[in-house]
Amino acid sequence: MLQRSNLVLTTFIWLLFVALVGCEQQKQKEAQPAKAMRKAVAQMTATTGNTAHGTVTFTEVEGGVEVQADFEGVPGGEHGFHIHEVGDCSSGDGKSAGGHFNPDGYAHAGRDAEQRHVGDLGNITADANGVAKADFTDRVLSFDGAHSILGRGVILHAAADDMTSQPTGAAGARISCGVIEAAE
Secondary structure, three states: HHHHHHHHHHHHOOOOOOOHHHHHHHHHHHOOOOOOOOOOEEEEEEOOOOOOOOEEEEEEEEEEOEEEEEEOOOEEEEEEEEEEOOOOOOOOOOOOHHHHHOOOOOOOOOOOOOOOOOOOOEEEEEHHHHHHHEEEEEEOOOOOHHHOOOOOEEEEOOOOOOOOOOOOOOOOOEEEEEEEEEEE
16 A cells, blocks of 8 residues: 555656646747847849839748739740849849859759759749739748858849750840838
């Protein structure tokens, strides 16, 4: 009988200990501030002779960076959409933004390719009214480290990106340019 009482008492103490540890861990989780969601925005302006303009918003989310693009004044059809290495839109043709952002030295490819330029974001399709929108999460983009997009350029091209031609996907002239800046 005494052994059974000791077993019950030991089990009770063990369960009490487990419950207290669980409560303490929950309190620690609740005490930690939630990670602030980070955002960045590129205000897109038309290059010389073009009318494409808009906003591209980048939001840090679970699994990558959400990209939301809203353009107006875009010729109908598909247009290459890329992050370029330099955040400079000072030239009328957008070439001051440099080449595609490619810190890993990979070949140009589509957004879902295993290896690609960090800046390869595929195509955006404009409707007959010149409106082009995109909303996707990219697993390669980041706000930190070697893949940080902050301070880089965003370019909307005149033609579709064929996802294979090197080094740019044969997307043609640059019709809109913006610089990615941290948002508050």
